[in-house]
Amino acid sequence: MKVVLVNGSPRKEGCTYTGLCIIKDQLAKNEVDAEIYQVGNKPVAGCIACLSCRKTGKCVFNDDAVNIVAEEFRKADGIILGSAVHFASATGAATSFFDRLFYSIGLESIKLKFGASIVSCRRGGASATFDQLNKYFTIAQMPIVSSCYWNQIHGYTPEDVYKDEEGVRTLRILANNMAYLIKCKKAANIAEPEVPPRVMTNFIR
Numbered sequence: 001m002k003v004v005l006v007n008g009s010p011r012k013e014g015c016t017y018t019g020l021c022i023i024k025d026q027l028a029k030n031e032v033d034a035e036i037y038q039v040g041n042k043p044v045a046g047c048i049a050c051l052s053c054r055k056t057g058k059c060v061f062n063d064d065a066v067n068i069v070a071e072e073f074r075k076a077d078g079i080i081l082g083s084a085v086h087f088a089s090a091t092g093a094a095t096s097f098f099d100r101l102f103y104s105i106g107l108e109s110i111k112l113k114f115g116a117s118i119v120s121c122r123r124g125g126a127s128a129t130f131d132q133l134n135k136y137f138t139i140a141q142m143p144i145v146s147s148c149y150w151n152q153i154h155g156y157t158p159e160d161v162y163k164d165e166e167g168v169r170t171l172r173i174l175a176n177n178m179a180y181l182i183k184c185k186k187a188a189n190i191a192e193p194e195v196p197p198r199v200m201t202n203f204i205r
């Protein structure tokens with residue numbers, strides 16, 4: 001059982017990373033492996049809508065970790081997206097990275113894997129960013145794992161995060177719930193439902 005976590009913050013070991021580590025530790029207590037990928041501290045190109053991924057199943061850009069993390073997503077049981085809040089949204093790097101990854105991965109390959117997102121902000125914009133990240137799951141047939149509050153932590157430094165005791169508790173409960181649901185799915189071992197043939201309706205007549 002494995003969960004892949006992605007840090008879309010430019011700060012490699014900042015608040016978002018601290019939150020992801022709290023989740024990773026809690027997953028370990030539930031005997032679930034976890035790996036954190038740092039993707040937000042380098043320039044990340046946005047999607048150029050070239051559609052070459054439609055033919056190759058990979059993003060055309062190979063100078064960052066989009067294709068590597070996509071492969072990890074395909075193997076994972078759970079996926080957690082993390083971002084700092086920048087101007088009440090996910091960071092530019094996180095948005096570019098997740099846009100390209102979810103557009104190129106072939107969403108069928110991750111359907112019914114469990115997803116969750118966490119956001120870190122100093123003060124405001126957490127809910128909007130949380131909603132933004134969760135949109136990646138709801139277009140991919142991925143059940144979203146929830147906690148006892150929206151998954152946000154507050155602060156400017158990693159030490160601040162630990163002072164946000166309610167935020168820390170929220171992340172630990174999230175990790176417990178993610179582990180529980182992964183185990184339930186494995187134990188149930190039920191065939192996945194069939195997907196009706198694809199249709200594209202672009203609202204043009």
Ligand SMILES: Cc1cc2nc3c(=O)[nH]c(=O)nc-3n(C[C@H](O)[C@H](O)[C@H](O)COP(=O)(O)O)c2cc1C
Binds near residue numbers: 013083085089123157
């Ligand atoms: C460019 C930029 C924009 C930011 N915008 C917001 C914001 O809209 N709301 C907020 O509360 N904090 C904002 N912050 C602060 C960070 O979101 C906050 O300190 C966060 O916890 C940092 O997480 P990190 O250490 O993982 O990068 C901003 C920081 C930067 C650098």
